[in-house]
Amino acid sequence: MTTLPSTIELTIDDGLATLTLSRPERKNALTVQMFAELLDALLHLRRNPDVRAVLLTGAGDAFCSGGDVNNMGGSVEATNVRASMVENNRLLSAMADFDKPLIAAVDGVAFGAGFSLALAADFVIASERARFCMAFARVGLGPDLGASFTLPRVVGLQRAKELLYSAREVGAQEALALGIALEVHPVERFRARAEALARSMANMSTAAFFMTKRLLGRTFENDLAAQLDAEAAAQAVLLGSSYTRDASARFARKEAPRYQWPQPSPVEVQ
Incomplete structure (x- = not known):
């Protein structure tokens, strides 16, 4: 074959x-x-x-x-x-x-x-x-x-x-x-x-990324009450994550966060 x-x-x-x-x-x-x-x-x-x-x-x-x-x-x-x-x-x-x-x-x-x-x-x-x-x-x-x-x-x-x-x-x-x-x-x-x-x-919280993606995917089908409920369920999970605990500790120590959106220089933006 x-x-x-x-x-x-x-x-x-x-x-x-x-x-x-x-x-x-x-x-x-x-x-x-x-x-x-x-x-x-x-x-x-x-x-x-x-x-x-x-x-x-x-x-x-x-x-x-x-x-x-x-x-x-x-x-x-x-x-x-x-x-x-x-x-x-x-x-x-x-x-x-x-x-x-x-x-x-x-x-x-x-x-x-x-x-x-x-x-x-x-x-x-x-x-x-x-x-x-x-x-x-x-x-x-x-x-x-x-x-x-x-x-x-x-x-x-x-x-x-x-x-x-x-x-x-x-x-x-x-x-x-x-x-x-x-x-x-x-x-x-x-x-x-x-x-x-x-x-x-890649430095984002994988869980936060995916939960946000799912929330956005449903936003045109859900009514406000359903979307608010989905947000609350996601936050209940994410607030207890090791990523969020580490991010909070970094903030308290005034350290740079693990994740930052990469900003292009002004001459690169079209």
Whole structure:
């Protein structure tokens, strides 16, 4: 039996895992194999106590061009497509439930499902040449990989409709203005900035990070009473944690906290 070459690369360095989509000859287009390998990697990283943050990026000059169009078309059975999508969606569920910071470093194209993949990360740091596009309508498809859920929550419902129906490209600066990208940096610096952010967030309380992520994930479904109750339950757990005790002791001793958001210099902010 022939073993196909891996479609991703995984490295771990001092608590930071870097997941690289590695099909540069196809602009890192997604395949069934890549979905499976990404899911396996995330599940492995979630179980690895030495990993505290993850950087998701693409090889070459692209993040991800979406689903591999070469594998589309022809005669298909609806039941087979649905079964395949359910399997692929396990990756998005794993990203939504991932309990460690996940930063997407986007260079070049993030089209179609590649755009959806970036939106599923906790933050997107983009290069100046990044381009985003909900390209599904160009090939007669609707959004997938959670885009119909995540995009309206990022840009608002009306703008999400426009981006999906027009299938137009969004440049880096517009992505920043719309809230798709948290920051935009020159090509030669964006990857280092994304890594600095990931390494900084690795020093957060893992429990506080994940509980905050879950609270934010429910904020558009819960009413105020339910959200207040969820906050109270989270604080009851976190206030007794060793991380909080240590942070309080550091504060009393006027020592620097373990966790600080890494501030870029003013000339780096786009």
